[in-house]
Amino acid sequence: MHGRWRLAILLAAVLALVLAGSGAATAKQHIKRYVALGDSYTSGPLIPLQRLDPVGCARSTNNYPSIVARHLGVKRFTDVSCGGADTTHMTRPQEVTLGVNAPQFDALRPETDLVTLGIGGNDHGVFGSVVGVCPTLRASDPAGAPCQEHFTVDGVDTLKAAIADTGERVSEVLAGIHERSPRATVLVIGYPRIAPPSGTCPDILPFADGDYAWLNDVEETLNAALAKAVAEDGAATFVDMYPASLGHDACAGPEAWIQGKDTDVFAAASYHPRRAGMAGVAAEILRTLRY
Structure with missing residues (x-):
């Protein structure tokens, strides 16, 4: 027995x-129709090979959406991510060099199975302000935090205050995705770390020493706003790239996922993901989807 x-x-x-x-x-x-929405951290400026539809979006054939689509073997893949995009470009056209990128929501269909969204860093000019201003202030106080001081007004960090509104905008974007593609699995992709948790590399990331911690704080605030929007949405999933990119910041040498201050026209734009970074994001997405 x-x-x-x-x-x-x-x-x-x-x-x-x-x-x-x-x-x-x-x-x-089941995943047959995949639409990728996002900004330059999705599109992949200068990562070979670049698409030309339009050229100003700096959209790579080896960005993380392309890697995911190839792995999944989807029947229909539509990547409308575009450098410089913010949440408003989900519903309105974006003028870029040598063309116009249509509203990104135009790519969504009722039958879409998977949507990835990488957006928020350009709202209120947060990323542009950080990389545009901070390196110019290092010389004034190399050991201090002059960039943090620059963006702090009456005791309020203006960039982090603006990020709160970005989270609300992302909530609206998620509602728009669900309305247009109600059956889709929706993943919101967080931003990978640019600076290391400790130490500096001023030749690569020319921020004042004290501004490294502040840059991390700004990024964590942005990712927290995205995670909050996802939690409140209740029907999307947040892919947190901040812990996943530990050890792959711009200072990490051969292990870096992020390019430093110097653009490599054959690899990546300054302060943007390299191909290895895109592969790292794709791996996290596929892990989230359990592939």
């Missing part, structure tokens, strides 16, 4: 494994 029970348990275990394998295959086949 005990032998029969052991055999039944063994057969049940084998059947469970077979069904699990069958379920995984079915899940992969």
Whole structure:
């Protein structure tokens, strides 16, 4: 009798494994139509090979949406991410060099299965302000935090205050995605770390020493705003790239996912993801999707 029970348990275990394998295959086949929305941290400026539709969006064929689409083998892949995009460009056209990028929401369809969204860093000019202003202030106080002081007015960090509104805008974007593609799995992609948690590399990331911690704080504030918008939405998932990119900041040498201050026309724009960074984001997305 005990032998029969052991055999039944063994057969049940084998059947469970077979069904699990069958379920995984079915899940992969389910994602057939994928739309990628986002800014330059999605589009991948200067990562070979660059698309030309339009050239001003700096959209790479090896950005993380392209890597994910190839891995999933989707039937229809539409990448409308564009450098410089903010949340308003989900619903209105974006003028870029040598063309116009249509409202990104135009790519969404009722039958869309998967949507990834990487947006928020350009709202209120947050990222542009950081990389445009901070390096110019280093010489004034190399060991201090002159950039943090520059953006602090009457005791209020103006960039972090603006990020609170960005989170609300992302909430509206998520509602718009669900309305247009109600069946889609929606993933909001966080931003990878630019600066290390400790130490400096002024030749690569020319910020004052004290501004490294502040830059991390600004990024964490932005990612927290995105995570909050996702939590309140209740129907999307946040892919947190900040912990996943530990050890891959701009100072990490060969392990860096982010380019430093010097643009490499054959690899990546300054302060933007390299191809390795895109591969890292794609891996986190696929892990989230359980592929």
